[in-house]
Amino acid sequence: xxxxxxxxVVKRYGDVETIxxxxxxxxxxxFVVFVGPSxxxxxxxxxxxxxxxxxxxxxxxxxxxxxxSVAASRRGVAMVFQxxxxxxxxxxxxxxxxxxKMAKTDKDEIKRRVDESAKILQLEPLLDRKPKALSxxxxxxxxxxxxxxxxxxxxxxxxxxxxxxxxLRVKMRVEIAKLHSQLKNTMIYVTHDQVEAMTMADxxxxxxxxxxxxxxxxxxxxxxxxxxxxxxxxxxxxxNFFECDVISQTSSSLRLRLPxxxxxxxxxxxxxxxxxxxxxxxxxxxxxxxxxxxxxxxGVDVDVVEHLGxxxxxxxxxxxxxxxxxxxxxxxxxxxGHHCDISFDLDQCHLFDCNGLSLRAAQPIPLQTEVSxxxxxxx
Amino acid sequence: xxANTSVNSSDTLTVSSGRPSEPQRPPRKRYVFLMSAPALLGxxxxxxxxxxxxxxxxxxxxxxxxxxxxxxxxxxxxxxxLNISWLVQEPVSDAAGNLKQTADGELVYPRLRSVLRxxxxxxxxxxxxxxxxxNKRVVLLAKDPSxxxxxxxxLLFVILVVPIQCGTALGLALLINQKLRGIFxxxxxxxxxxxTSIVVVSIVWSFLYHKDLGxxxxxxxxxxxxxxxxxxxxxxxxxxxxxIVLMSAWQAAGVQMLIxxxxxxxxxxxxxxxxxxxxxxxxxxxxxVTLPGLKNTTIFVVISTTIQAFGLFTxxxxxxxxxxxxxxxxxxxxAVTKGFREQDIAYGxxxxxxxxxxxLAIALLQKRFFDKREDA
Ligand SMILES: Nc1ncnc2c1ncn2[C@@H]1O[C@H](COP(=O)(O)OP(=O)(O)OP(=O)(O)O)[C@@H](O)[C@H]1O
Ligand SMILES: [Mg+2]
Numbered sequence: 001x002x003x004x005x006x007x008x009v010v011k012r013y014g015d016v017e018t019i020x021x022x023x024x025x026x027x028x029x030x031f032v033v034f035v036g037p038s039x040x041x042x043x044x045x046x047x048x049x050x051x052x053x054x055x056x057x058x059x060x061x062x063x064x065x066x067x068x069s070v071a072a073s074r075r076g077v078a079m080v081f082q083x084x085x086x087x088x089x090x091x092x093x094x095x096x097x098x099x100x101k102m103a104k105t106d107k108d109e110i111k112r113r114v115d116e117s118a119k120i121l122q123l124e125p126l127l128d129r130k131p132k133a134l135s136x137x138x139x140x141x142x143x144x145x146x147x148x149x150x151x152x153x154x155x156x157x158x159x160x161x162x163x164x165x166x167x168l169r170v171k172m173r174v175e176i177a178k179l180h181s182q183l184k185n186t187m188i189y190v191t192h193d194q195v196e197a198m199t200m201a202d203x204x205x206x207x208x209x210x211x212x213x214x215x216x217x218x219x220x221x222x223x224x225x226x227x228x229x230x231x232x233x234x235x236x237x238x239x240n241f242f243e244c245d246v247i248s249q250t251s252s253s254l255r256l257r258l259p260x261x262x263x264x265x266x267x268x269x270x271x272x273x274x275x276x277x278x279x280x281x282x283x284x285x286x287x288x289x290x291x292x293x294x295x296x297x298x299g300v301d302v303d304v305v306e307h308l309g310x311x312x313x314x315x316x317x318x319x320x321x322x323x324x325x326x327x328x329x330x331x332x333x334x335x336x337g338h339h340c341d342i343s344f345d346l347d348q349c350h351l352f353d354c355n356g357l358s359l360r361a362a363q364p365i366p367l368q369t370e371v372s373x374x375x376x377x378x379x
Numbered sequence: 380x381x382a383n384t385s386v387n388s389s390d391t392l393t394v395s396s397g398r399p400s401e402p403q404r405p406p407r408k409r410y411v412f413l414m415s416a417p418a419l420l421g422x423x424x425x426x427x428x429x430x431x432x433x434x435x436x437x438x439x440x441x442x443x444x445x446x447x448x449x450x451x452x453x454x455x456x457x458x459x460x461l462n463i464s465w466l467v468q469e470p471v472s473d474a475a476g477n478l479k480q481t482a483d484g485e486l487v488y489p490r491l492r493s494v495l496r497x498x499x500x501x502x503x504x505x506x507x508x509x510x511x512x513x514n515k516r517v518v519l520l521a522k523d524p525s526x527x528x529x530x531x532x533x534l535l536f537v538i539l540v541v542p543i544q545c546g547t548a549l550g551l552a553l554l555i556n557q558k559l560r561g562i563f564x565x566x567x568x569x570x571x572x573x574x575t576s577i578v579v580v581s582i583v584w585s586f587l588y589h590k591d592l593g594x595x596x597x598x599x600x601x602x603x604x605x606x607x608x609x610x611x612x613x614x615x616x617x618x619x620x621x622x623i624v625l626m627s628a629w630q631a632a633g634v635q636m637l638i639x640x641x642x643x644x645x646x647x648x649x650x651x652x653x654x655x656x657x658x659x660x661x662x663x664x665x666x667x668v669t670l671p672g673l674k675n676t677t678i679f680v681v682i683s684t685t686i687q688a689f690g691l692f693t694x695x696x697x698x699x700x701x702x703x704x705x706x707x708x709x710x711x712x713x714a715v716t717k718g719f720r721e722q723d724i725a726y727g728x729x730x731x732x733x734x735x736x737x738x739l740a741i742a743l744l745q746k747r748f749f750d751k752r753e754d755a
Contacts, residue, residue: 052656073655073659079656081652081653083647085647087650087668087671098657102657102658102663150657
């Protein structure tokens with residue numbers, strides 16, 4: 001068990017810089033998830049922690065020990081690969097014991113530890129099979145078992161579930177979360193699936209283009225995204241954005257004209273940015289209501305309606321070409337081609353300046369989030 | 380799917396348009412046969428037919444140019460090839476019962492030639508080799524001793540060249556699989572002997588091996604400060620075959636190198652990284668990731684190299700002509716010598732048939748061996 005500390009970490013391939021000086025503190029026993037769009041450097045960052053990729057500049061500490069130029073096998077980390085990376089000619093037992101065998105551990109000890117972690121992951125009946133005789137989910141369990149056997153300080157996962165089908169992915173997600181609450185090791189988990197990030201993480205690190213955009217708990221990121229990118233990235237379906245003209249501004253409030261010409265007034269922290277002419281208003285689909293309980297009403301034209309049973313997604317156009325997604329109740333009567341009124345509360349709106357930075361004061365995080373999201377997931 | 384359907388419909392059309400008597404074959408079969416016909420024809424004309432002709436000829440006394448009519452001779456050619464016998468000789472003793480000895484103190488045995496000539500059972504047999512034991516002399520006889528010698532030479536060549544050539548190829552493949560600048564140049568250089576004519580390579584290496592002028596002897600004597608004297612690489616019966624082995628492995632390893640390279644590039648990089656995290660060093664990775672990953676490639680390379688090695692001919696023909704003292708004559712060389720140079724084409728055919736069967740058997744055995752190991 002150990003903290004991980006990255007200090008001004010930079011990665012360059014020749015002249016191309018892909019990670020631009022990242023500072024990050026990961027506390028002992030935390031489950032940290034790296035998310036971000038494809039190519040943002042999640043894998044690179046993880047692989048630098050693992051020691052598979054050289055750190056061009058900066059320092060890495062694991063357990064208060066500088067391991068920037070320590071070999072991968074001596075860092076006390078273990079990794080689960082997206083492709084599982086099981087040795088095809090070895091049985092499950094040999095695969096799981098390989099790391100210990102390389103470390104010249106005593107045979108009985110290897111057997112004991114393999115049996116132990118096989119029990120945790122219910123792999124006992126599979127121990128004498130070869131990887132090619134396993135299903136995808138079983139292979140991934142073996143790959144996880146292999147890391148447990150070595151009892152590392154830090155577990156690393158690089159998109160471990162993306163080769164699995166949707167149902168299995170949910171199941172394995174829960175299993176990994178369970179494993180974390182059982183082992184309590186530090187874990188770093190890379191994914192581009194934000195549902196995985198929201199449900200598993202103690203702390204989410206949102207990356208874009210080799211920079212950290214925001215670090216925080218899932219609820220924090222959901223309630224108080226610091227910029228437009230994080231706001232759009234966290235939450236599903238995506239947050240709706242539309243541009244509004246600024247009519248007037250004081251140091252703590254803004255008067256705006258919505259695209260449909262309705263005028264509204266919001267609280268905003270705009271003392272640092274006087275004289276704005278346009279801002280972006282963001283509102284999540286689940287905060288748009290098809291009844292009229294919200295304070296602000298807007299009219300939309302419905303393009304597509306998706307009935308998911310428990311919820312209905314309404315894809316609509318608003319005031320010309322602004323596309324809008326509304327998450328309505330499961331039995332919504334709205335049909336394609338309808339024109340209907342949608343309402344929302346200004347409290348739930350996000351506001352971003354022309355650089356995409358948030359203009360609203362952070363909302364308090366409800367106490368309930370002290371109960372970790374994992375426990376909610378696990379029921 | 381589409382192709383099938385269209386064939387199907389056109390077939391129905393033909394049937395309905397006035398040839399109802401035509402037997403209705405499954406159209407797919409006909410299609411398959413039609414498509415593979417050119418390849419089958421080529422295979423038949425240039426592989427099956429010549430082999431059958433050789434098989435037929437091996438039961439006759441056909442010569443390349445001969446005024447006499449060809450006759451069936453049954454298994455005579457095979458008898459001449461494969462018949463082996465032996466005899467045990469007592470030392471010659473004088474009237475008093477004392478063993479006769481030469482001036483050097485060696486025992487004297489009856490002259491083999493007269494023994495063989497006088498005994499109809501040993502008609503046509505010649506000495507292949509002999510050894511003494513307990514005052515007696517055992518003589519191994521064969522009707523064609525140089526064929527037996529050729530078989531042994533060929534086996535020796537195969538046993539030496541296959542591990543050397545495959546090992547070299549794997550080593551080179553590992554070297555050129557690195558991501559270094561200019562590695563393409565090395566790939567080209569290592570592959571270049573393969574695209575050079577084996578005749579040219581043989582001639583060049585004959586110079587390199589030359590006793591007085593050759594580069595190898597110069598290097599050897601320079602590096603050992605004159606202690607290792609000039610070796611007559613191709614003229615010494617003990618050195619001639621190893622010399623040809625070395626040169627052949629060097630010349631042909633490029634092909635296997637490329638095959639191994641393809642095999643190496645098929646191994647997932649994740650496996651190496653997993654092994655790295657598991658604490659495996661370079662040797663650990665080689666044994667636990669590279670070798671298992673190259674298993675199928677290795678099977679293919681070993682079998683194909685073995686078969687190729689059995690066909691050794693050109694190097695021998697150019698560099699040593701089977702000499703010195705028959706120490707580099709191979710089965711193929713023997714077949715060509717008998718069949719064409721001595722014009723006994725029937726006998727040459729018999730050698731080829733035996734050779735073909737032997738290679739077939741070895742290839743099947745090797746495959747069985749590797750398949751078994753896969754199950755284990
Ligand atoms: N060997 C390399 N040479 C040059 N650039 C590289 C190399 N490897 C990765 N990159 C670049 O580094 C950036 C980050 O790559 P990385 O694999 O970390 O992305 P990622 O966030 O894991 O994306 P994904 O979600 O698609 O896996 C990419 O823009 C990629 O093009
Ligand atoms: Mg990645």
